[in-house]
Amino acid sequence: MKLATRLPGERHLERADADRIAQIRGAIIAIGDSWRARHPWITAHQDRIGLGIFLAAIAGVVADGWLYHAGVLPWWVTIPLTGFWLSLLHELEHDLIHSMYFRNNRFVHNLMMFGVWFFRPSTINPWVRRRLHLHHHEVSGTDSDLEERAITNGEGWGAHRLVSLLDSVLGMYAKPFRMRRIVENYIEHEARTPQEARQLATVNALSYFPLGAVHYTLWHLFLGIHAYQLVMGPISIPGQGILDFLAVAILAPNAVRTFCLHFVSSNMHYFGDVQAHNVLQQTQVWTAKWLKPFHALCFNFGETHAIHHFLVRDPFYIREAIKHDCQAVLRDNDVRFNDFGTFRRANRFALTSASVEP
Secondary structure (H helix, E strand, O other): OOOOOOOHHHHHOOHHHHHHHHHHHHHHHHHHHHHHHHOHHHHHOHHHHHHHHHHHHHHHHHHHHHHHHOOOOOHHHHHHHHHHHHHHHHHHHHHHHOOOOOOOOHHHHHHHHHHHHHOOOOOOOHHHHHHHHHHHHHHOOOOOOHHHHOOOOOEOOOHHHHHHHHOHHHHHHHOHHHHHHHHHHHHHHHOOOHHHHHHHHHHHHOOOOOHHHHHHHHHHHHHHHHHHHHHHOOOOOOOHHHHHHHHHHHHHHHHHHHHHHHHHHHHHEOOOOOOOOOHHHOEOEOOOHHHHHHHHOOOOHHHHHHHHHHOOOOOHHHHHHHHHHHHHHHHHOOOOEOOOOHHHHOOOOOOOOOOOEO
């Protein structure tokens, strides 16, 4: 097989690693090309497929809320079912960040960007996340990888990491100096001028505004009211019915979905002792059966995301369709699978113990 072209950052790698990365990338390209050749309508209608999934997912969220309000769906069905639809919107956001839909129609592209944010208000502004995510691909596993560091990648397991995965905002406020240090590392690496550094600091400080601020205010209010009532007994509170409905229809599904995604993502990415631009050391693949409940609400992120690190080209549904063939290539080339020792190593790549962030 002809090796794929090396990316600029990979030219300093040892030849054996660079050749292996190129071989994996070339194989994934060939697998994707073969699949596309058998399904030519996919390539021809990629924009329409993305828009169709977008509309279907939003319809699913709205329908779940209506059926819950009508008494057809109980809360314990509504929350995970809506979480599934929201996981599709997350995958669409990720593809949109890489400009895979409506690249030449910015109105529809930006409309979809706003839509995936509006129904997932627990996340940061997707236009802000675009820069963070593209930076993540450049510096994955290093100190300036704000996208992964912000969701606890590289931190030792303990109360703070668990709280941060359950609630990103509480996690930031619980260790503000940690988050400040991570943001400073990102800005130092990304900003080219002092003016750009100030701009990045302001943009990142407002990344949850306004939708995230509304989401977490309502979510924390809901939790606080129910904690108070659990201790003090039933107490009538004006507007609680509306808040309870919003909690089941959108707030709790986002909280559960976000936890599943952040748990998987922050633990399958390596951090701290990886070689810059060495994709072989950036991620592992998670296929264990006990992960299925988590994968159900983040669309098999742990099974397919390593493919994306080697080759950004394919949208999420194609990665899902070709994952088994691609996983065979990754396994044959010694990419790690189900390396759960990273829970003890705080995501370090080395198999020996290392000094980790408390």
